[in-house]
Each structure stands twice: as C-alpha cells, then as structure tokens.
Amino acid sequence: MNSREEVTHSKFHRKALQVKEAQSRIIEYAKVLDTEEVPLYQSPGRYLAEPVYAPHPFPAFNRSGMDGYALIAADTEVMNEGDLIWLDIVDNIPCGAVPAVDIRRGTAARIMTGAQVPQGADTVVMLEATESREVDGLLQVGIRKLHKAGRNVTPIGFELREGELVLPAGRMIKAGDIAVLAAFGIPFVKVIRRPKVGIFATGTELLEVHEPLVPGKIRNSNSPMLEALVRESGGDPVMLGAIVDDIELARSKVQMALESYDLVITTGGVSVGDYDIMGDLIRENSGDMLFNKVTMRPGSVTTAAVRGGTLLLALSGNPGACFVGFHLFARPVILQMQGAVQPFLPEWTAVLGAEYSKVNNYTRFVRSRLEIHEGRLYAYPVSIDESSVMVTIKDSDCLIVVPPEERGLSAGDSVKVLKLPGEIRGLESMAGS
Ligand SMILES: Nc1nc2c(c(=O)[nH]1)N[C@H]1C(S)=C(S)[C@@H](COP(=O)(O)OP(=O)(O)OC[C@H]3O[C@@H](n4cnc5c(N)ncnc54)[C@H](O)[C@@H]3O)O[C@H]1N2
Numbered sequence: 094m095n096s097r098e099e100v101t102h103s104k105f106h107r108k109a110l111q112v113k114e115a116q117s118r119i120i121e122y123a124k125v126l127d128t129e130e131v132p133l134y135q136s137p138g139r140y141l142a143e144p145v146y147a148p149h150p151f152p153a154f155n156r157s158g159m160d161g162y163a164l165i166a167a168d169t170e171v172m173n174e175g176d177l178i179w180l181d182i183v184d185n186i187p188c189g190a191v192p193a194v195d196i197r198r199g200t201a202a203r204i205m206t207g208a209q210v211p212q213g214a215d216t217v218v219m220l221e222a223t224e225s226r227e228v229d230g231l232l233q234v235g236i237r238k239l240h241k242a243g244r245n246v247t248p249i250g251f252e253l254r255e256g257e258l259v260l261p262a263g264r265m266i267k268a269g270d271i272a273v274l275a276a277f278g279i280p281f282v283k284v285i286r287r288p289k290v291g292i293f294a295t296g297t298e299l300l301e302v303h304e305p306l307v308p309g310k311i312r313n314s315n316s317p318m319l320e321a322l323v324r325e326s327g328g329d330p331v332m333l334g335a336i337v338d339d340i341e342l343a344r345s346k347v348q349m350a351l352e353s354y355d356l357v358i359t360t361g362g363v364s365v366g367d368y369d370i371m372g373d374l375i376r377e378n379s380g381d382m383l384f385n386k387v388t389m390r391p392g393s394v395t396t397a398a399v400r401g402g403t404l405l406l407a408l409s410g411n412p413g414a415c416f417v418g419f420h421l422f423a424r425p426v427i428l429q430m431q432g433a434v435q436p437f438l439p440e441w442t443a444v445l446g447a448e449y450s451k452v453n454n455y456t457r458f459v460r461s462r463l464e465i466h467e468g469r470l471y472a473y474p475v476s477i478d479e480s481s482v483m484v485t486i487k488d489s490d491c492l493i494v495v496p497p498e499e500r501g502l503s504a505g506d507s508v509k510v511l512k513l514p515g516e517i518r519g520l521e522s523m524a525g526s
C-alpha cells in the first residue's frame with residue numbers, strides 16, 4: 094500500500110467508540126485549572142475552588158422573629174383567663190443594638206424583629222397581643238395570654254452551627270450561595286479560573302455574519318453558536334475566525350491555538366470528503382488521536398486528539414452534530430476544568446410525547462422540547478432533527494437518547510433524556526394556554 098492509499102484507507106476505516114468510552118477518554122485530560130479570587134458580585138456562575146465552612150453560628154445571636162416584648166414565659170403562667178399580667182419595661186432593643194439589661198422575673202424589653210433577644214428572656218410576645226400603661230412614670234406591658242418558651246425566638250446557630258459545611262468545592266455559585274457568602278463576610282471568593290477556549294471553523298463555503306450572501310456560500314453559524322455555548326458553560330471563548338479548506342493553514346492555526354489556550358474546538362472538515370482537512374490533520378499524528386468516530390447520531394465523525402497535553406475537539410460542521418457534539422464532549426471538559434462536581438448533562442426520565450420511528454445502528458441523541466402536563470414531564474422530538482439541520486437547535490430543551498436496538502418508539506414510552514442547560518423553552522409555548 095502506498096502512502097496515499099494508507100491515508101485513504103485510514104480515513105474510511107475508523108474505529109467507532111461508544112459515547113461513554115469516548116467521554117472517559119477525553120475527560121482524563123480535562124485537568125482542573127488554577128484558582129483566582131473574584132469579588133462576590135462577580136462570582137455567580139463561577140465554581141467554588143474550596144469548601145466554605147460556617148466561621149460562626151448563624152444566626153450569631155438569639156434573634157427576635159417579631160416586633161413586641163421579650164420576656165420570661167414563666168411570668169405568664171400564673172394567669173387566669175382574661176387577666177392581664179403587668180411587667181416593667183426595662184429596655185428598648187432596636188435591630189443592631191446589644192441589649193443593655195438582662196431580663197429578670199417581672200420585667201420585659203421592647204424589641205424589634207431581627208434584634209438580639211436579651212439574656213434571661215426566652216420568648217417574644219408580638220406587639221398586637223399586648224397593652225401598655227404608665228404607673229408612677231414607669232412603663233409597663235400587659236400580657237393577656239399564656240405564652241410558651243421559645244416562641245418567636247430563633248436560637249443562635251439555628252440555620253448553621255459554627256464549623257458546619259455550607260458550600261462544597263465544585264459548586265456553581267448562584268444567588269442563594271451569594272447570600273451565604275455575604276452573610277459570612279466573604280467579599281472575595283476563591284473560584285477556578287475560566288478555561289480559555291479557542292474556537293475556529295473550517296470551510297471554504299463560510300461567510301462571516303456581516304457578509305452578504307453569495308451563490309454557493311453559507312454564513313458561519315457554528316462559530317457564534319459555539320462561542321455562546323462556551324460562555325454558557327463558564328468558559329472564556331476566543332474567536333479565531335474561519336479558515337478555508339487548506340491543511341497548511343489549519344496546521345498552523347491548530348498549533349498556535351493549542352499553545353495558547355486550555356482547549357481548542359474546531360467545527361467542520363472531519364468527514365471523509367476531499368476537503369475534510371481537520372480529519373486529515375489529526376490522522377497525520379495518529380498517536381495523539383483519542384478517537385475519530387463515535388457510535389452516535391448526529392456527530393458520528395466527532396474527533397478528538399491531545400497534543401502537548403492540550404485537548405483538540407474537532408466537531409462536525411453539520412450544525413445539529415456540532416451542537417450535540419459540544420454538549421456530549423466539549424461542555425463536560427469545560428466544566429471539569431472548572432472543578433464542577435457533575436460535568437456531564439443530567440439524565441432525566443420523560444414520557445415520549447410523539448412517536449419517533451427513526452432508528453439506526455448508532456445511538457441517537459434527538460433534539461427535543463420538554464413540556465409538563467399534569468405533573469408529568471413530556472419530551473417531544475423537534476420537527477426536523479437531521480444532523481445538517483440548524484433551525485431546530487433553538488427549540489431544544491433536551492436530547493432524547495434512543496438506543497440502537499430500539500425498533501422505534503411510541504408516544505407514551507418512557508425515555509431517557511439528557512437535560513440541556515438553561516430554562517425549559519418548551520414551557521414558553523404553553524404560556525397563557
Ligand atoms: N461519504 C461520506 N460522507 C459523509 C459522511 C460519511 O461518513 N461518508 N459523514 C456524514 C456525516 S455523518 C456528517 S455529520 C458530515 C460531517 O461533515 P464534516 O464534519 O466534515 O463537516 P463539513 O463537511 O465541513 O460540513 C458539513 C455541513 O455543515 C456545513 N457547515 C460547516 N461548517 C459550518 C459552520 N461553521 N456553520 C454552519 N454550517 C457549517 C457545511 O456547509 C456542510 O453543509 O459529513 C457527512 N458526509
């Protein structure tokens with residue numbers, strides 16, 4: 094066999110890996126990146142680099158849950174129905190103040206919601222359940238009903254005890270986490286640095302977004318889509334444009350990108366056509382190749398290599414395949430590099446909303462809409478889900494996983510779905526219905 098035949102031969106005879114096997118081959122090279130400190134307000138969406146333990150109990154003092162009077166519950170025990178018990182008011186405690194006097198039998202303190210309950214008091218009686226009077230210049234509060242100890246008092250450490258784990262490392266920071274960090278006086282948060290992801294497209298047919306359409310050409314929609322997906326995954330996308338189908342150009346672009354970024358994603362040119370330069374380029378150094386075929390549709394031609402320790406993910410040019418390939422391979426790498434606890438798409442179970450008859454000998458990942466009817470989750474395959482189709486990507490909430498052996502699926506079947514990130518768009522169609 095001469096070398097040209099060898100190239101052709103290896104182009105056509107690819108060893109296909111199962112998706113899980115392909116995922117575990119690449120995830121091995123997705124090393125958690127170094128840490129950095131960011132201001133609290135910039136931390137949403139970032140991943141915590143280290144666990145947060147409560148530095149003090151929360152609340153840090155016994156807290157009043159009502160505006161009213163702090164007193165000793167036992168003082169209200171001796172009451173007959175309808176009688177008023179009169180207690181001397183010895184203090185007035187606004188929020189933020191430290192009580193000046195301890196409460197002893199026969200006394201009470203006026204207190205506001207959120208203020209520190211004074212020593213000795215074990216209950217707070219709400220203002221509406223009290224009366225007040227002045228006797229010889231002394232203010233007194235009258236209590237009509239029997240009150241139990243502990244009412245309207247949130248004890249110290251009720252939410253968190255000192256030293257308790259509040260936020261584990263690898264957790265993506267959201268609004269509730271911000272509240273915890275703020276409450277514990279953490280103005281700068283240690284997070285994992287965002288991976289820098291170089292993105293470029295290959296294809297002589299590609300025009301930039303701003304260019305007018307000309308015969309035979311299409312606009313490069315995959316690069317901006319990948320840019321958005323990388324950003325959505327917490328990565329820092331670096332747009333390297335589109336190159337024509339020229340292997341020399343691709344080689345130098347790949348080399349530069351691998352030396353400069355934490356991950357390189359390309360789209361297009363991985364099939365067996367005469368101009369599928371990314372496939373050829375990766376095969377040149379087959380020792381570095383992790384795989385160049387996966388038993389999935391769309392995206393069977395998804396290719397991965399590792400060079401100088403950096404991953405190169407060559408996704409298909411077909412928009413549907415590029416989208417699915419990103420979620421199955423690129424997103425987990427980007428998340429893992431940020432130390433995410435669960436880098437893969439979550440697996441849910443749904444009811445299939447409509448018949449799906451397409452099958453082949455590869456696992457299908459069918460772009461689908463999600464809806465909830467009477468408390469049950471339904472997945473509806475999008476109207477057209479071919480690998481080459483772009484327009485239905487926007488309607489996808491999940492990917493239904495259709496195993497290769499199935500004879501086609503019927504409406505009502507239980508199906509495994511991979512939930513895509515973000516809100517469920519399918520629910521928008523139900524708004525107002
Ligand atoms: N003889 C064979 N032909 C094909 C095979 C095969 O096994 N044997 N595989 C098919 C499958 S499956 C897929 S998927 C595609 C994969 O093709 P490539 O990944 O090499 O992608 P291209 O050929 O470069 O482009 C495919 C398609 O997508 C359009 N495209 C490309 N880049 C972009 C972009 N940045 N934005 C929008 N659209 C893009 C391109 O114009 C083509 O229409 O190969 C099958 N063929």
Ligand code: MOO
Pocket residue numbers: 389390391392393394395409411414480
């Ligand atoms: O790689 Mo293709 O997208 O399987 O159809």
